[in-house]
Amino acid sequence: MSLLHYQQFLVAGIVFLSIWYAALRQQEQQGDTTNNSIFITYAPVWLIAFLGVYAGSSVLYGTATFKDTPEAAKELEQQIKEAQEEMTKRGIIQQQQPTISKTK
Amino acid sequence: MLYSVILPTYNERENLPIIYYLIDKTFTDAKLNYEVVIVDDSSPDNTLEVAQAIQKSYGTEHVTIVSRKGKLGLGTAYIAGLQAAKGDRIVLMDADLSHHPKFIPQMVQKMDSTKVDIVTGTRYAHGGGVYGWDWKRKLTSTGANFLAHFLLHPGVSDLTGSFRLYERNVLEQILPQIRCKGYAFQMEIIVRSKQAGFTVGEVGISFVDRIYGQSKLGTKEIVMYVQGLLQLFFTT
Numbered sequence: 001m002s003l004l005h006y007q008q009f010l011v012a013g014i015v016f017l018s019i020w021y022a023a024l025r026q027q028e029q030q031g032d033t034t035n036n037s038i039f040i041t042y043a044p045v046w047l048i049a050f051l052g053v054y055a056g057s058s059v060l061y062g063t064a065t066f067k068d069t070p071e072a073a074k075e076l077e078q079q080i081k082e083a084q085e086e087m088t089k090r091g092i093i094q095q096q097q098p099t100i101s102k103t104k
Numbered sequence: 105m106l107y108s109v110i111l112p113t114y115n116e117r118e119n120l121p122i123i124y125y126l127i128d129k130t131f132t133d134a135k136l137n138y139e140v141v142i143v144d145d146s147s148p149d150n151t152l153e154v155a156q157a158i159q160k161s162y163g164t165e166h167v168t169i170v171s172r173k174g175k176l177g178l179g180t181a182y183i184a185g186l187q188a189a190k191g192d193r194i195v196l197m198d199a200d201l202s203h204h205p206k207f208i209p210q211m212v213q214k215m216d217s218t219k220v221d222i223v224t225g226t227r228y229a230h231g232g233g234v235y236g237w238d239w240k241r242k243l244t245s246t247g248a249n250f251l252a253h254f255l256l257h258p259g260v261s262d263l264t265g266s267f268r269l270y271e272r273n274v275l276e277q278i279l280p281q282i283r284c285k286g287y288a289f290q291m292e293i294i295v296r297s298k299q300a301g302f303t304v305g306e307v308g309i310s311f312v313d314r315i316y317g318q319s320k321l322g323t324k325e326i327v328m329y330v331q332g333l334l335q336l337f338f339t340t
Contacts, residue, residue, distance in 0.1 A: 004338065004339065004340060005255060005336070005337045005338075006338050055250060055254070058250055059243065062228070062246035062249070062250070063239060063242045063243045063246045066233065066234065066242040066245075066246065067231070067232065067233025067234070068233055068234065068235060069234065069235045069310035069311075072204065072233075072235055072310035072312050073314075076204065079122075079126060080122055082125075083121065083125035083126065084122070086125055087121040087122070087124075087125055090161040091157065091161065092121050092154065092157040092161055093121055
């Protein structure tokens with residue numbers, strides 16, 4: 001039986017914290033011999049910062065590249081006229097309908 | 105193979121004849137058998153009258169009407185429509201012309217060739233897009249989609265879209281389980297379907313938003329969305 005979504009996050013969190021704890025212990029024992037100490041000591045902060053940058057840039061990129069489809073709107077306006085003609089002939093549209101196009 | 109298009113309507117008196125014409129044209133041109141099931145929630149603008157005129161003109165083999173006593177919500181409208189539908193495959197779509205039936209044959213083709221149980225239209229990939237959204241609306245949508253993907257990893261690019269083709273058995277099994285309302289409702293269908301082992305394919309669609317100024321995205325919708333997202337995060 002697979003984990004629920006929040007459980008998957010909990011497991012990932014526990015794994016991350018365990019690795020971090022182990023790295024901190026090792027750093028404590030061996031002393032501050034490498035340049036990595038700032039990353040190890042503040043690993044959760046770095047993780048959150050990374051996630052924030054990833055989220056922000058993904059959303060901005062997605063927004064900027066969101067496809068516009070003006071040709072779809074044009075095609076639809078044309079087909080609305082076509083539809084209105086046919087449906088008026090069939091007696092489904094009774095009289096001159098108010099224009100459906102709503103403008104900003 | 106019969107296709108049932110379920111159209112929940114509320115105050116769609118103007119759009120209903122147009123969407124019906126486009127559905128009829130699409131299915132006739134594609135040589136596919138279809139019926140449309142209109143589920144009307146006692147629209148104050150008398151959409152029911154227009155639905156009956158369409159039924160009279162096109163015949164009861166093509167048009168079934170389910171008239172409900174009041175505005176009872178989308179989920180139960182789909183269930184009521186499904187009960188009245190005779191099709192083997194079901195199309196769920198909006199009746200307000202934001203979805204164009206011309207994408208249905210592409211969805212059918214996808215379902216036939218890849219044997220997936222659900223084909224969902226996507227605005228975010230495979231050439232899909234929108235018309236009528238300003239950058240703020242796009243930002244909100246992209247942000248919401250990112251959050252849903254981060255929490256739920258659905259493997260589907262458009263989680264909140266409501267233009268989909270389903271094998272009938274999927275809806276019969278999944279719809280009764282759905283608890284969320286609003287945009288999260290559409291997310292929950294995909295999440296629960298995938299967990300039940302159903303497969304999902306995608307086809308790019310154009311979403312034409314013509315309801316300028318009448319925002320379907322107020323604070324209430326956003327709060328409901330986050331609530332629904334969290335509900336799915338903790339219970340699925």
